[in-house]
Amino acid sequence: MAELVERVDERDRVIGAVDRDEAIREGWAHRVATTVCRDPRGRVLVCRRPDHVSRFPAHHDWLIGGAVDVGESYEQAAARELAEELGVRARVRFVCKFLCPGAISPYWLGVHEAVVTQPLAPDPSEIAWHGWFGETEFQKVIRERLFVPDGLEVLRRRPGLGPRSGVTP
Template sequence: MIAVYDAAGEVVGAADRAEVYRDGIWHASAGVLVRSGDGERIYVHRRTDTKMVFAGMHDCLAGGVVGPGESTEETAVRELAEELGITDVEAPRFVAKVAWDGQWQGKPMRCHLFAYELRYDGPIRHQWEEIADGWWWTDAELRAHLADPDWPFVPDTLALVDDLLT
């Protein structure tokens, strides 16, 4: 079950994840942009080929969907721990929000994406069911890869990437 939102960004209930994706129901996700302590590099990863949405694509946010009764900050902290093994850190800083009304595999997908940022220099431990690989890139390297069709990037993060990069 995941939290269901309305188009304005307010929680209105909960539904099964498969139903939300199948029917294009508004929901929310929260992700964390992990920057090195000096702010010079960003952790970018490739999603596994077994993910329900955006399988095999690249992303610069460790994140996931908001659960019923969960705040977006709680989701961000939970996903940071699950996907990258980052725990026992200060709460990430809220950076941006975007309402993304797009398509995935020919079906509508509607999501309020909440982006946070964390400065971090510790170890990264992938959850191998979700993250296939990862790299530290500068903002310029990430921008170059975003322009390269051989590096497909998740479309919802693309909707706010300019708000995240320097």
């Protein structure tokens, strides 16, 4: 079944609905929403993708997210992806949006933050492993493990999104 997304222009204006695989294949910009998940102590969630997935198998990421559906806002998509991938509901807060060149195709990336207080129930088809990391551990894991390139791009653009202390929900 095709996953429809909105093809967008260089200003993030909708051109029309297209199949996501076609958008990637043709290099058409579309929309993706991600969330940096924190626990109440300010640690950041890091996940490892399963070995069998088609895009970035066994790579780590510190962003949870995916394609924005047709007619959906970035915030709605970010919240939906948290529920689908982590089995949690949390209020997402918009942080920034930029045109990401993408490792496999360009897309507008909406980045959000959420404080997660519920126990996680990760979807094993999306997440093979996860852990919470404070600032020192996060910097180490970023250097030592294989990460999704686009997640590293977000970190380069917004280094302040990393772990913090004393975050409250």
